[in-house]
Amino acid sequence: MEARDLRLHGDLNLIMTGYVEPNRPRISRQLAQRLGLTLVDVEREVEERLGEPIANARATFGERHLKTVEAEIMDEAVLHRRGLIRVAGSTLAGSVHLADFQRNGVIICLVASLDSILRRIHLTLGARYYDPVVRARAIGELRREWRIREVEDVVEFDATYVSEPVLIERIAEYWRELAIRRG
Secondary structure, eight states: OOOSOOOOOTTOEEEEEESOOTTHHHHHHHHHHHHTOEEEEHHHHHHHHHTSOHHHHHHHHOHHHHHHHHHHHHHHHTTOOSEEEEOOHHHHHTOTTHHHHHHTEEEEEEEOOHHHHHHHHHHHHGGGGGSHHHHHHHHHHHHHHGGGGGSTTOEEEEOTTOOHHHHHHHHHHHHHHHHHHHO
């Protein structure tokens, strides 16, 4: 859980990313509220601007338009301070602002065992999980999401078999430790 030189300051952001699962937005909301940070949900902003879920928007408008809107929102998100920025790992890893996010915050990536993730995907997809195309798409999305793990100084929290309240407490404790080190 240690990251090298974080250059901490009073306007530090907490950037949350990680495995794809339905509870991640709720975890981010609760954590932002607990830490007194403003929540900036990049994925929600994209969906609001496009007027539909990302998967539908990709089919309707195409990948290029989706990436253009994503880039505009990332241009805005990088300007926030004392925020919890929830963003897909693939979006963050591919952003021209990655170095700025690192300089002005701490990137936390939620990870879990593959077995645990497959179980959660199964629960989310239900019967569609048995469709090899749907399952392959979900696993491909996970691989893209975890590209951020290859980036230096990303702090990982293992969420395998950990309840949401415990996970939130662990991240909040890490945040408090950073504040103490900042002085």
